[in-house]
Amino acid sequence: MATDNPEYKTSSTPAAAPAGVDFFIFDVILRFLLFAASLVAVVVIVTGNQTIYLPFPRPAKFRYSPAFVYFVAAFSVAGLYSIITILASLFVKKSPALKTKLLLYFIFLDALILGITASATGSGAAVAYVGLKGNNHVNWNKICNVYDKFCRHVGGSLAVGLFGSVVAVLLIWLSAYSIHSRAPR
């Protein structure tokens, strides 16, 4: 039944203050993980270009597939977003009165980023799966037996992208729990 107002709690309920600080640190850690995952995902898929000579050159590039282009664009946005929100978190750390408001905006934006990264991972994985297994029903041949390096990079990038999407879910959970912990029971 405590009001949990950060401006008044320093003298009355000191036990709640460290918990809020811990949430904040977890938040910055998760955002840094999202940034790292986005950076790795983009770099790994972009560096996966491979050219096969059979006998004339046949290159494989991520930009040949609209799904992979969307994947790169989505995780570029997610990476930029995580940098901006880390800076916003650090800036707001000094003025705790803004924190509850910022947590709400973070949930709003995190939900958008989750939608973008999850759909990008899904679309990339769908095309990668066709490349890996092919589809006999419509005569789409598998290509990963030829473009081994390209497919390894795509697979690694997708795994990191999935990790980034999970981090986005955790960010929403953490912000929601933080706001909830400030609300009266």
Place this chain on the structure above:
Amino acid sequence: MATDNPEYKTSSTPAAAPAGVDFFIFDVILRFLLFAASLVAVVVIVTGNQTIYLPFPRPAKFRYSPAFVYFVAAFSVAGLYSIITILASLFVKKSPALKTKLLLYFIFLDALILGITASATGSGAAVAYVGLKGNNHVNWNKICNVYDKFCRHVGGSLAVGLFGSVVAVLLIWLSAYSIHSRAPR
């Protein structure tokens, strides 16, 4: 600086109570929209089977593509989830003390559902785009010039699935705003 505690507000701040009730109605409406979108998305893609005779029969079914199977599974889960959460909302309506707790659980689960539906829509759209345009770089032929009905159903189902994903984002926004409105400023 008001505490907004629903157990104590009836006498002191009656203006906040109707707002909470409105949020609740919007929540149920959004969950019903998610249920409707999930049902329509699943039914439309499942009924899209088409057999072409050229001259031997070549059927096109959603279950020939792992991406479409995932799409159907994801939106079946989303449909069931929305029924369960509508019932939970209606059940909790009579005991407002549980509401803030339930809103938190709703955000947790809504984030998962958003991840599932967004990735399913992305994967379905990626395969559908290959079917629509083909990919010359890897000799994947377009198939929508042959399977017109199948592709119409897939496209309609994906559009409804995208709508369902947007509804999942709105559900997170609404729950977050509801919890935030109960927290002290």
